[in-house]
Structure formats: C-alpha cells, structure tokens
Amino acid sequence: MKHARTIATLLVLLVLVALPFGLGHYGYYILATVMIYAIVALSLNVLIGMGGQISIGHAGFWALGAYGSALVVIKLGFPFLAGVLVGGLVAAIFGALVALPALRVQGHYLAIATLGFALFVQQVLFEWEGLTGGRQGLFVPRPSLFGYELQTDFSYYYVLLAVFLLLAWITGNFAGSHTGRSLMALKMSSVAAECCGIARPIHIIIAFTISAFFTGVSGALYGHLLGHLSTETFSLAVSLSFLTMAVIGGLHSRAGALLGGAYLALAPELLREFKDAQMVIYGITLILCVQFLPGGLISLVERVWTIRRPPRAAP
Amino acid sequence: MPLLEIANLSLAFSGLRALANVSFDVEEGEIVGLIGPNGAGKSTLLNCISRLYQPDGGTIRFDGHDLGGRSAPEVAAMGIRRTFQNLELFREASVRENVALGLVYRYGSPLLAEFLALPGVRAKQRAALEDAERIVSECGLGEWAEARVAELPYGLQKLVELARALAGHPKLLLLDEPAAGMNREESTQVAETVRRLRDRDGITVLLIEHDMRVVMTVCERIVVLDHGEKIAEGSPAEIRRSPAVIKAYLGDELEDA
Amino acid sequence: MITQLVASGLALGSIYALLALSLVLIHKATDVVNFAQGEMAMFGTFICFALLTRAGLPLPAVLLLAAPLGVALGVVTERATMRPLQSAPPVNALIATIGLWMIFHHAAGWIWGYDPVRFPSLFSPEPVEIMGARIAQNSLGIIAVSLLVVVLLYLFFEFTRMGVAMRAASMNRRAAQLMGVDVTRTSLVAWGLASAIGVVSGLLIAPLTFLDFEMMFSVLLKAFAGAILGGFNSLPGAVIGCLVIGVLENLIAAYVSTAFKDTFAFGIIILVLMFRPQGLFTRRIAKKV
Numbered sequence: 037m038k039h040a041r042t043i044a045t046l047l048v049l050l051v052l053v054a055l056p057f058g059l060g061h062y063g064y065y066i067l068a069t070v071m072i073y074a075i076v077a078l079s080l081n082v083l084i085g086m087g088g089q090i091s092i093g094h095a096g097f098w099a100l101g102a103y104g105s106a107l108v109v110i111k112l113g114f115p116f117l118a119g120v121l122v123g124g125l126v127a128a129i130f131g132a133l134v135a136l137p138a139l140r141v142q143g144h145y146l147a148i149a150t151l152g153f154a155l156f157v158q159q160v161l162f163e164w165e166g167l168t169g170g171r172q173g174l175f176v177p178r179p180s181l182f183g184y185e186l187q188t189d190f191s192y193y194y195v196l197l198a199v200f201l202l203l204a205w206i207t208g209n210f211a212g213s214h215t216g217r218s219l220m221a222l223k224m225s226s227v228a229a230e231c232c233g234i235a236r237p238i239h240i241i242i243a244f245t246i247s248a249f250f251t252g253v254s255g256a257l258y259g260h261l262l263g264h265l266s267t268e269t270f271s272l273a274v275s276l277s278f279l280t281m282a283v284i285g286g287l288h289s290r291a292g293a294l295l296g297g298a299y300l301a302l303a304p305e306l307l308r309e310f311k312d313a314q315m316v317i318y319g320i321t322l323i324l325c326v327q328f329l330p331g332g333l334i335s336l337v338e339r340v341w342t343i344r345r346p347p348r349a350a351p
Numbered sequence: 352m353p354l355l356e357i358a359n360l361s362l363a364f365s366g367l368r369a370l371a372n373v374s375f376d377v378e379e380g381e382i383v384g385l386i387g388p389n390g391a392g393k394s395t396l397l398n399c400i401s402r403l404y405q406p407d408g409g410t411i412r413f414d415g416h417d418l419g420g421r422s423a424p425e426v427a428a429m430g431i432r433r434t435f436q437n438l439e440l441f442r443e444a445s446v447r448e449n450v451a452l453g454l455v456y457r458y459g460s461p462l463l464a465e466f467l468a469l470p471g472v473r474a475k476q477r478a479a480l481e482d483a484e485r486i487v488s489e490c491g492l493g494e495w496a497e498a499r500v501a502e503l504p505y506g507l508q509k510l511v512e513l514a515r516a517l518a519g520h521p522k523l524l525l526l527d528e529p530a531a532g533m534n535r536e537e538s539t540q541v542a543e544t545v546r547r548l549r550d551r552d553g554i555t556v557l558l559i560e561h562d563m564r565v566v567m568t569v570c571e572r573i574v575v576l577d578h579g580e581k582i583a584e585g586s587p588a589e590i591r592r593s594p595a596v597i598k599a600y601l602g603d604e605l606e607d608a
Numbered sequence: 609m610i611t612q613l614v615a616s617g618l619a620l621g622s623i624y625a626l627l628a629l630s631l632v633l634i635h636k637a638t639d640v641v642n643f644a645q646g647e648m649a650m651f652g653t654f655i656c657f658a659l660l661t662r663a664g665l666p667l668p669a670v671l672l673l674a675a676p677l678g679v680a681l682g683v684v685t686e687r688a689t690m691r692p693l694q695s696a697p698p699v700n701a702l703i704a705t706i707g708l709w710m711i712f713h714h715a716a717g718w719i720w721g722y723d724p725v726r727f728p729s730l731f732s733p734e735p736v737e738i739m740g741a742r743i744a745q746n747s748l749g750i751i752a753v754s755l756l757v758v759v760l761l762y763l764f765f766e767f768t769r770m771g772v773a774m775r776a777a778s779m780n781r782r783a784a785q786l787m788g789v790d791v792t793r794t795s796l797v798a799w800g801l802a803s804a805i806g807v808v809s810g811l812l813i814a815p816l817t818f819l820d821f822e823m824m825f826s827v828l829l830k831a832f833a834g835a836i837l838g839g840f841n842s843l844p845g846a847v848i849g850c851l852v853i854g855v856l857e858n859l860i861a862a863y864v865s866t867a868f869k870d871t872f873a874f875g876i877i878i879l880v881l882m883f884r885p886q887g888l889f890t891r892r893i894a895k896k897v
Contacts, residue, residue: 090699092643092706137881144641144702145840148832149881152874155829159871206466213465213472214455214479221441221452228439231401233427233456233519242462272825276710283703312718319710326700326707327692 044341048291049201056193064189065261066301071196072258074297077282078200078207078290079250085287086216087243088223089138093150094251094278096157097127099270101252102259103161103168106176116179116260120199123256124249130157131248135241154275162267173266176259189261196257203250204290210246219243273315280322286332295333352415354379354555355400355523360409362395362579369395370406371579377523382549382556384570386563386590388599391576393559394436397525400557401433402426413523428456430522434512434529436559442501446492449500449511451483453518483518490514505532517548524548526558530565538562542569567591575599611741613858619747621854622754626809627824627831628838628846629761630802636778636841637798640690640701644708646828648685648803650821651712652678653810654720657727657819667728674811675804682803686796694792716821724818730811750812757805758847765843770797778841826870830857833873836880839887848889 056064076094083089105123108114114122130153137149161168168174179186179195186192210216219239221229226236259265277300285296307314329335353376362370370392377383385393398404400411402423411418418426432453441449458479460472487496492514495503500511509529516524529545530538542565548554560566566573567587575583575590577599583590590596627645634642642648656674659665665673689708693701731749735742765771770793777784777794785791810824817823831846834853838845853873861869880887 084699088699090702137878140885141881143698144635144643145836145881145885147641147643147702148836148877152829152871152877156871156874159868163867209466209468212476213468214458214460214476215462215465217448217452218455221444224441224443225439227403228435228441228515229452230423231403231427231433231439232453232515233424234452235422235424273710276706279703279706280710312714315710315714316718319707319714322707322710323689323704326696326703327689330696330700 048294052197053194056190061189064193066305068189068193068196068261069258070294070297070301071193071200072254072261072297073278073281073300074200074294075203075254075257076251076278077285077293077296077300078203079247079254080278080282081287081290081293082207082210082250083243083247084282086211086219086223087240087247089240089243090143090147091150091247092147092275092279093134093152093154094247095270095272095275096150096154097131097248097251098255098258098274098278099154099157099161099267100127100130100248101255102176102265102270103174104252105256106174106259106265107167109177110174116177116181120253120256120260123259124253127252127255128245128249131244131246131252132241134248135244138240138244139237151272151275154270154272158267158270161270168265168267171266173264175264176262178263179257179260192261199253199257200294203253204293207290215239215242277318280318283322284325284332286334288331289334289338291337292332292334295337299333353377354381354414355557356410356412357396357400358410358412360396360399360406360411362392362399362404362406362408368579370399372409373576373579373581374409375574375581375584377555377557379522379555380549380553381572382545382558382570384566384573385557385559385576386561386566386573387576387582390578392579393576394527395579396576397433397527397557397559400426400525401431424456427519430520431525432516432519432521432523433525434509434516434527436527436531438505438508438512440500440508440512440515442499444500445497446500446503446511446514447480447483447487447496450487450492450514450518451479453515454482454520455479457519486514486518490517506537509533513544521554523555523557526556526560528559528561530560530562533562535564538565541565545569612743613862614855615741615743616747617855617858618851619744619750619854620857621834621851622751622847623809623813624827624830624834624854625847625850626754626757626805626812627827628835628850629757629843630806630809631831631835632838632840632843632846633802633805634798636843637774638690638701638795639698640705641840642708642799642802643702643705643828644685644712645802645806646824646831647709647712647716648681649678649806649810649827650824651716652681652803652807653727653814653819654716654821655681656807656811657725657814658720660728667730671730671811674807678804678807679800681807682799682801683796685803686799690795690799691792694795713821720821722821724820724823727811727814727819729815746816753808753812757808761801761805761843764801770794774798826873829870830854830873833876833880836877837888839889842887842889845887845889849887 056067076098080094083091101123104126105119108122109116109119134150134153138146162170179192181195186195218229218234221234222236222239230236281296281300284299286292304314307317310317325332355377358374360370360373373396385396387393395404399406402418402421413429413431441452458475460475464472487493490510490513492510495507500508513529530541533541545556545558546569549556570587573585573587573590574581575596582599583593583596627649630645631641634640655677656670659673660667660670685708689704690701693704731746733744733746735744765775773789774794774797777789777791781791813823813827830853831850834850835846837849837852857869860872
C-alpha cells in the first residue's frame with residue numbers, strides 16, 4: 037500500500053515534468069499559472085484544511101507578495117529569488133497581523149475581517165501612487181536565475197514546479213509535525229486541545245503566517261510571470277476564485293491543491309464560450325461541490341483508487 | 352501544603368449564581384469526590400480549575416502556585432489533566448493520535464526544523480509515538496489503536512479520554528462522571544482503575560460522580576455542593592450521616608445504593 | 609450643515625440597517641452569515657427594474673410586488689442551497705453563500721449589463737424645513753420606510769406564532785426543536801423575510817447611487833460593520849450600529865477625506881473584533897462546556 041502511494045506520486049511527478057512538451061507559448065503560460073494557483077491552494081490547505089480558519093481575503097496576501105517582490109527587485113536591485121522570498125515574508129508579516137483578530141473571533145467573523153483586509157490592501161496599493169504606480173501600475177522584470185534571464189515560460193514553468201514541490205514537501209512535513217497536528221487538534225476540539233496543553237493563539241498565528249507566506253510567494257512569482265502589476269489583478273473576485281479552487285480541488289490534500297490550481301487555470305479556457313456566465317458557473321460548481329463532494333475532486337480520485345483495495349477492517 | 356487549595360470561589364452566569372464562596376483543599380495523593388444534585392455547580396468548579404471558566408472571585412492554588420491569570424493550556428502543562436462529562440475527543444482522529452495529542456506539547460521542536468523534518472524532529476516524533484503507544488496498551492486500548500474514535504462505543508470513548516489525560520503525566524486528575532452510562536461491572540472497573548492510578552503512580556484525583564456506589568468505595572473524602580454552595584465535607588461515612596446532605600438530595604439515592 | 613449631514617447620514621444608515629437586519633435574521637435563525645445578502649438585494653432590485661421598464665408596470669405596482677418577490681427569491685435560494693447543507697459543518701454553508709454571491713453578482717451583469725442605469729426616484733428631492741434645518745424629503749422618506757419595516761418586523765416577532773417560534777429557536781435551537789419548533793421551516797422563513805427586506809434596501813439605495821451590479825457591495829460592508837457593532841445577534845443592536853455607521857460615514861466624507869469613505873467601515877470591523885467582539889450592546893456569555 038505504501039508502495040502504491042510512492043508509485044502514484046512518481047507518476048504524477050513524471051506527468052508534471054513531461055507536460056509542457058508539445059505545447060506552445062500559450063500552453064506554457066497556462067501551465068505556469070496552474071503552478072502559481074496550486075501554491076495558493078496549498079496555502080489554503082494549511083489555513084482552512086488544517087487550521088479550520090476561513091479566509092476570503094487571500095488576494096490581499098497575493099498582492100503584498102507581488103508588490104513586495106517587484107519593488108525590491110526594481111528599486112533595490114534584488115535578484116529574482118531573493119525578491120520572491122521578500123514577497124513571501126512581507127505577506128507573512130501581514131498574515132500574522134490578520135491572525136490577531138482571528139484569535140478572538142471565528143467562522144464568519146473571520147471571513148468578514150479577511151474580506152475587509154483584502155479591500156484595504158487593494159485600496160492602499162492604489163492610493164499610494166509614489167510607491168506602486170497607482171493607476172498606471174508597475175512593470176516587473178522577467179525572472180532570472182544566477183544571472184540568466186528565463187526568456188520563456190517553458191523554463192519558468194520548471195522553476196514554478198520546483199517551488200510548488202518544495203512548498204508541498206514543507207506542507208507535508210508540517211502536517212505530520214507536532215505543531216501541525218496540534219493545529220488540527222484545535223480544529224477538531226479547541227476545548228480538548230487546550231486542556232491537553234495546546235495553546236490556541238500561537239497555532240492560529242502560525243497557520244495564518246504560513247498560509248500568507250505561501251500566498252505571498254505565489255503572488256511574487258505571478259508578478260514576474262505577468263510582467264506588469266495593477267491593483268485590479270487583486271480584486272475581491274480573485275479572493276473568491278481562490279477559495280473556490282481550494283474547495284473544489286480538495287482542502288485536505290496536496291494533490292487536491294494541484295487539481296484546484298488546474299481548475300482555476302483551465303476553467304476560463306474551457307468555459308470561454310460562456311463568456312460572462314463564467315463566474316456564474318464557478319459559483320454553481322462551488323455550491324454543488326460543497327453539497328455533493330465536500331472532499332473536493334481529489335476525493336473522487338481517491339475513491340476510485342480505493343475501490344481496488346480491500347476495505348479496512350472496522351473495529 | 353495541600354496540592355489543590357480552593358478558597359472562596361464564586362462565579363455567576365449573567366446574574367445566575369453557579370458557585371458561591373466554595374472552599375476546600377485536596378491533599379497530595381488523595382481521592383476526593385465531588386457530589387451534589389444536578390446544577391449544583393460541580394462541572395463549573397472543574398471548569399474553573401482547568402481555566403475554561405474565569406471565576407468572579409476567590410483563588411485556586413495548585414502546587415503552591417496561584418492559577419489566576421493562567422490559561423487552560425498553562426495549567427494543563429502544570430500537571431492538571433481532565434476528562435469531560437460529555438466527552439471532548441478528537442473524533443476524526445485515531446485512538447493513538449488522541450492519546451499522542453495529550454503529550455505532544457512536551458515534545459516541541461523549532462518550527463523551521465519541523466518544516467524541514469530534520470533528524471532531531473523525527474527522533475522526538477518517534478519518542479512521542481512510543482510514549483503514546485505505551486499508554487494506549489496500558490489502558491487496554493491496544494486492539495483499537497488504529498480505530499477512529501467516533502466509531503467506538505461510548506464506554507471505550509470514555510476510556511480514550513482517560514488515556515489521553517494520563518498521557519500528560521498529570522499530578523492532579525479531574526474526572527467528570529467517569530462511570531456515567533456504564534453498567535455495574537464497568538463502573539467497578541473504573542473505580543479500580545482510579546485506585547490503581549493513585550496507588551501506583553501517586554496521582555491525586557478529584558472526581559465528580561453520580562454513581563454513589565463508586566463514590567463511596569473509591570473516595571477518601573467527599574465534598575458536597577448544592578446550589579453552588581458547599582454544604583458538607585467529610586469521609587464517606589460522615590457524608591452518609593450528614594443531615595444537610597440527606598436533606599439536599601442524598602436520602603433516597605443512598606437507600607437504593 | 610451638520611444637521612443635514614446627520615439627517616442624510618441617518619437615511620444612509622437606515623438603508624444599511626435594513627440589510628443588516630437581513631443578515632442578523634438569517635444568522636439568528638440558522639447560524640449562517642449570508643455573504644450573498646447584498647447581491648440578492650441587488651438582483652431583486654434589478655428584477656423590479658425590469659418589471660418597471662420592460663414589462664411596463666407602474667411604479668406603485670412594482671413597489672407592492674417587491675416584498676413578495678424578495679420572499680420568493682429567498683425561499684427558492686434557501687431550498688436549493690442551504691437545505692442540503694443543514695447537517696454539514698457550518699463552514700460549508702458559509703462557502704455556499706460565497707458561491708451564491710458569485711452567482712447573483714455575475715448573473716446580474718450578464719443579464720442586465722454592466723453599465724449603471726438610472727432608477728426613478730421614489731421621493732421628491734425638494735428639501736423641507738424642519739426646526740430651522742433644510743432636510744431632503746428623500747432622507748425623510750427612506751427613514752420612514754425603514755421605520756415601517758422595523759415596526760412590521762417587531763410585530764411579527766411579538767405577535768405571530770411563527771415569530772415567537774423563531775425567537776425561541778434563536779435562543780436555544782435544540783430546546784426549541786424538542787418543543788416542536790420546525791427548524792427547517794424557521795430557516796425558510798428567515799431567508800424569505802431577509803431577502804424581502806434586502807430588496808427594500810436595494811430599492812431605497814438604487815435611486816441614490818444608480819442601479820448597478822456592484823452597488824450593494826459597499827452597502828454590505830457597512831451592514832456588516834453595523835451588525836458587528838451591534839453584536840450580530842441583536843436586531844435593535846444592528847439598527848443602532850448601522851445608524852452610527854451612516855452618520856460617521858457622512859461626517860468623515862465631509863470633514864476628513866472621501867478617499868477612505870468605504871474602507872473606514874473595515875477599520876471599525878477590525879477594531880470591534882479586536883477589542884469588543886461581542887459588540888457594543890451585548891454582554892459576553894461564557895461558552896458552556
């Protein structure tokens with residue numbers, strides 16, 4: 037059984053590596069966005085799936101990462117990877133700050149607070165023209181590694197894939213760690229967890245900080261892919277799409293995060309004919325998903341997978 | 352010095368009195384029973400000790416330290432562990448994981464090391480797992496270690512909660528109706544377990560119980576609450592004879608015990 | 609000057625209050641915060657507008673139809689989306705309302721276009737003189753309509769069987785269920801009522817801001833702020849909270865800056881959540897373990 041899992045993982049890796057071959061420039065671009073979105077989905081896996089904390093303001097962290105990285109690269113001459121790290125760290129700092137109200141409130145209150153946070157970030161970035169270019173926006177240089185500029189999205193895709201795999205690995209380690217399990221314990225029963233010596237505040241702050249860091253990294257990577265930033269890129273609709281893809285992919289699985297990223301990147305292509313009705317279809321899929329497939333698309337895959345194995349003996 | 356000193360404890364919920372000036376001590380190594388009719392404030396008192404409730408007045412001292420201003424996780428780390436009247440388990444997790452979560456806080460590693468799963472982190476995880484495994488089998492739960500807690504029968508769930516509390520190596524164990532919903536044989540077993548924990552591991556126990564047979568056989572001292580006030584305190588024999596207690600509620604229950 | 613600002617602030621605040629009432633109604637009855645409340649109100653207002661312009665119904669007839677139409681919208685939505693999630697974890701219902709938000713928001717743009725349209729005024733813009741201050745009839749009209757809704761709601765909760773049952777259910781759902789209150793029905797009624805009140809708020813704001821598929825978003829944000837100020841579980845608290853928000857908004861726009869006119873609501877939300885999450889008017893109740 038353990039072997040089966042390893043083989044499945046290797047297969048997925050092989051497919052991910054082979055995927056760009058035979059595609060054109062637009063295909064590379066789409067694949068790159070899949071990875072960028074998948075990182076955000078991963079961050080929501082940590083926050084919602086493990087921490088039980090909701091956010092409908094992740095576009096705010098995404099924006100902070102994108103602008104943070106772009107600014108240090110442009111104005112201070114940081115190399116690309118250092119810029120991405122700075123983007124992640126800026127978002128992480130704000131993540132810790134957003135966690136403060138989350139310590140006292142839960143559920144829908146938190147959703148409202150994160151929503152307000154994202155709007156606030158968007159507005160400040162828009163108004164602060166001297167730094168962010170305001171309405172005009174900001175031009176961001178192409179990504180470069182060790183002095184070599186990555187001219188095509190083909191090569192950039194592999195950088196993004198590597199970042200995704202690194203963060204997925206970290207997520208897995210965290211999920212198995214004492215801190216990660218304590219976080220999940222708090223989600224299952226905060227009273228029981230606290231009486232086991234597990235302190236809620238620090239774990240919620242950690243969850244928000246990690247999640248914001250991942251999303252900030254993703255935003256930074258996205259800025260370098262787009263080449264141009266404007267605050268419209270970080271609207272409320274983006275926050276909602278993030279939540280949608282994370283739920284549809286599956287909130288409790290790294291492979292689910294990948295599926296979520298693929299959904300968000302590919303759905304606009306597949307739904308192109310529907311034009312304006314696209315977002316309506318997103319909404320409908322989201323509702324159908326929570327109603328009929330609360331584990332996300334990945335649970336479907338897992339179900340097919342387990343049919344071939346004998347069921348575990350009931351106690 | 353007593354292990355637990357409760358002095359003039361008071362608490363009201365939106366004007367309704369739950370505890371009024373309750374004082375008593377628990378000596379180290381003692382098994383003390385807390386009894387009283389429904390709504391007498393027994394669980395509220397336990398919740399004050401484990402800091403789920405903030406009392407309006409009075410002090411609780413444990414091991415010489417004032418518990419005022421400490422959080423629930425802090426007092427848990429000081430060695431106060433508990434079970435709950437209506438079970439507070441990690442229902443989606445396995446029995447082993449429930450027990451392990453009772454002790455993980457003692458095996459913390461730096462966060463960055465956990466992200467990278469460094470060898471030191473793995474070693475601590477293994478140590479914690481072995482510790483949990485030992486407690487699982489000691490409590491006779493070995494057979495169900497992998498089972499999801501939500502799927503277990505009620506009696507076993509209570510046992511899992513006890514095992515999780517023991518995983519914290521407590522000095523003081525607070526048990527809220529450990530024998531509720533059990534038949535005579537099972538409740539006898541509970542009584543024996545409590546005795547053994549005290550005799551072998553020196554754990555001090557404060558327990559709430561409605562089953563008078565259990566209370567009278569296992570407890571060395573009994574505190575009786577009624578309407579949030581302490582109305583009696585003494586040995587089982589004294590409590591049996593106390594007119595105040597009999598009047599408050601014990602009378603008919605003692606007869607059929 | 610200040611009297612006018614306060615008066616129009618109160619009018620604005622009462623529009624927020626109506627939406628906040630819808631939010632709190634559903635929250636009390638079902639523990640769900642309906643993020644789509646504003647969008648449902650906008651959608652209902654667009655339907656009214658279509659009845660007015662495309663079907664050619666007279667304005668009074670449309671206004672009369674607005675409430676039943678709102679009820680229908682709420683009831684259908686509840687049946688289709690909330691009912692199947694009744695026993696699911698609460699976060700699923702919250703996510704579903706976010707799905708509803710996307711559906712109503714973009715469906716309105718898709719069906720009726722993305723350009724703002726002028727909605728006929730319900731009240732004369734002529735100001736009247738009250739105690740030396742000139743106050744727009746518009747403001748007075750809005751306040752009067754909102755007051756009417758509040759009174760009707762009060763009568764419903766005090767004097768109808770359903771209203772009393774809903775009050776009981778909001779205090780202790782399990783106990784109410786044991787006493788024979790049909791929780792499924794209270795949820796349906798709450799959604800119907802809330803949606804109707806929401807449409808009224810949409811009809812009141814549309815003439816002020818143009819009818820637009822984005823018009824309810826800032827209203828929703830301020831209704832949230834007002835409801836949170838009031839503790840999110842108290843109908844009168846939500847009304848008072850929203851009136852405060854409305855007046856504050858006008859004063860800030862006049863004396864401080866118009867740039868952050870909308871974001872200040874967020875500031876209030878954060879401050880209240882950090883320092884007094886139970887709201888200004890309700891006492892914190894310890895969770896029973």
